[in-house]
Amino acid sequence: MNKTAVITGATSGFGLATAREFAAAGWNLVLTGRRQQRLDEIGKELADKTQVATLVMDVCDSVAVLKAFDELAAPFDKIDLLINNAGLALGTQGAQECDLADWHTMIDTNIKGLTTVTHALLPRLIESGEGSSIINIGSIAGSWPYPGGNVYCGTKAFVEQFSLALRCDLAGTGVRVSCLAPGLSESEFTLVRTGGDQQAYDNLYNGAHAIQPDDIASTLLWLANQPSHLNINTLEIMPVRQSWSPFAIKRDI
Structure with a gap:
């Protein structure tokens, strides 16, 4: 195939499964993560x-990201696909109870990190031209807010709008842009969000x-x-057993 995909956050969950899937399909891979x-x-x-x-x-480290991608050598210097998967949620409390540092970490990872990686690789994707792609991992949280979602929901709304706006800018380059927005998903993501609370993890997915x-x-x-002539703009996926909750109403009783 001789096509190369960059997958961020490839050490667990979606990223790890995607690395295995694309390897089996014959793609060359550039895999990033924080854990050596x-x-x-x-x-x-x-x-x-x-x-x-x-x-x-x-x-989140812009200097390290730019340096690492600048140093890519053949056959990894020609990039055909970027999957912006790295991201996280921290905490489930209401906004008035949240840790400000958690908010900033989500913003730095889900927004700053995603945009830094995208900016670093755009020239290579444009050079690859027709059929190259950027796929950003959003969330249904970007469209459907819920209690305790606060900043996480906001960051994923950014991912969706950034994807659409990026597609506008890249019209005519041949580079496609998609946002994939999963719903309830079982992975290490939830253990990170709950600080390693296995019981909360089990209760959520049971x-x-x-x-x-x-x-x-x-x-x-x-x-x-x-x-290569088709672009899937946004794709939202939920489990059959997940749906939308009724509007919350707080009553004086």
Whole structure:
């Protein structure tokens, strides 16, 4: 195939499943993450299927991101696909009870980090031209707010609007832009959000038949493999057992 995909946040959850899916399909991979040991393990696991480059980076560190991508050598210097997967949610409290540092971390990762990686790789994607793609991982939280979502919902609304605006700017370059917005998904993401609370994790997913990382990975491969004249603008996915809640009404009783 000789196509190369960059996947951020590739050490767990959606990112790890997507790395495995794309490796099996013959894509060369540039995988990023903050954990050296996990990246080394993933690189070793996938080395017999494809060519893999691993970059230890925190997407919040703009200088490190730009330096790492600037130093990519062949065959990884030609980029055909960017999957902006790195992101997180922290806390489930109402806004009046949240830790300001958690808010800033979500903004730095989900907005600043995503835009930094995108800006760094845009020249290479434009050079690749027709059929190249950017796929940003949003969330249904960007469209459907819920108690305790506050800043996380805001960051994912940004991802969706940034994706649409980026598509406007890239018209005529051949670069496609999509936003994939999953609903309830079972992964390490929730353990991070709850500070490692396994009971909260189990309660959330018990009997829900939630989206699995492999479901998202196969969807991402489908998006990337669409004919070059087609662009999937936004794609929202929910488990069958998840739907919208009634409007919350607080009554004087």
